[in-house]
Amino acid sequence: MARKKVVAINGSPHVGIGNTDQMIQMLAAGLEARGVDLEQIHLAGKNIGYCIGCALCLDKGKCWQNDDYNPIIEKILAADGVILASPVYVMQVTGQMKTFLDRSLPYGHKPRDSWKPGLTLSVSAGMAETEVADYLSRCLRIFGAFPVGAFTAIAVTPGAFMGKDAVTQRADDLARDLAQAIERGQRYPATDRDLFFWQFMGRLVRESREVMNDDFEHWNKLGLYEGFESYVKQSAAPPLADAKTRRQWMSAVIAEHKRATVKGG
Numbered sequence: 001m002a003r004k005k006v007v008a009i010n011g012s013p014h015v016g017i018g019n020t021d022q023m024i025q026m027l028a029a030g031l032e033a034r035g036v037d038l039e040q041i042h043l044a045g046k047n048i049g050y051c052i053g054c055a056l057c058l059d060k061g062k063c064w065q066n067d068d069y070n071p072i073i074e075k076i077l078a079a080d081g082v083i084l085a086s087p088v089y090v091m092q093v094t095g096q097m098k099t100f101l102d103r104s105l106p107y108g109h110k111p112r113d114s115w116k117p118g119l120t121l122s123v124s125a126g127m128a129e130t131e132v133a134d135y136l137s138r139c140l141r142i143f144g145a146f147p148v149g150a151f152t153a154i155a156v157t158p159g160a161f162m163g164k165d166a167v168t169q170r171a172d173d174l175a176r177d178l179a180q181a182i183e184r185g186q187r188y189p190a191t192d193r194d195l196f197f198w199q200f201m202g203r204l205v206r207e208s209r210e211v212m213n214d215d216f217e218h219w220n221k222l223g224l225y226e227g228f229e230s231y232v233k234q235s236a237a238p239p240l241a242d243a244k245t246r247r248q249w250m251s252a253v254i255a256e257h258k259r260a261t262v263k264g265g
């Protein structure tokens with residue numbers, strides 16, 4: 001059987017010696033030990049043009065700019081797991097990462113049905129790395145991935161991680177979680193973000209279908225308008241439907257509360 005593969009996108013300009021790079025290497029070691037390969041792609045040095053906001057991609061499904069973006073997105077979509085990684089630059093991701101994400105608009109309105117596991121990673125000198133990791137977690141959806149966790153650290157100069165042992169341990173824990181999720185085809189519980197995205201984006205795409213033609217076709221083809229459950233591929237348990245069962249349940253809750261209160265008092 002072919003080995004599973006994770007693709008990590010690194011937005012730091014510090015190739016090789018950077019902290020982001022070092023943290024990805026820590027994850028790579030944990031993944032390799034569990035039979036999963038990791039390919040790191042440095043955005044630095046790639047020829048990826050800015051999004052110019054023409055929005056042609058929403059109609060045609062692809063950007064007209066023919067540069068290094070396309071081979072990267074093909075690798076991400078084919079991967080079993082995705083890592084988005086960036087150091088904090090002025091309280092956000094680096095320009096390299098932001099340019100890459102902006103160019104991903106043709107995928108951003110099209111929820112994929114892969115629900116593959118992913119991780120996000122960010123490092124700072126001490127301000128905003130958790131925010132940036134959270135932002136990247138929200139962006140994972142663009143690539144059909146959901147967050148298994150966020151790997152963050154504080155380090156000002158290369159390799160000078162605060163609490164190095166804790167950072168190394170965290171890398172191993174997250175690598176284990178990611179490898180397991182890939183191995184088991186594990187899906188994490190749906191969240192309020194999934195619900196909001198489905199409601200917001202479904203409406204936007206339907207109402208703008210004249211310009212978002214390709215997006216609208218995608219939603220219809222995957223049956224995403226059939227309902228939230230069909231989008232997240234998870235079912236809600238049936239509610240306590242009949243009045244008699246509900247009354248019995250409420251009486252039991254009240255009786256238990258009275259019993260506990262009397263006992264406690």
Ligand SMILES: Cc1cc2nc3c(=O)[nH]c(=O)nc-3n(C[C@H](O)[C@H](O)[C@H](O)COP(=O)(O)O)c2cc1C
Nearest residue numbers: 012018019020087088089090091124125126127155
């Ligand atoms: C242009 C620039 C902006 C930065 N902005 C922040 C910031 O807003 N908050 C912070 O804590 N660190 C900031 N830093 C520090 C880096 O996030 C930190 O040194 C990080 O470890 C670099 O990771 P790297 O080696 O992977 O590039 C900035 C560094 C640079 C060069």
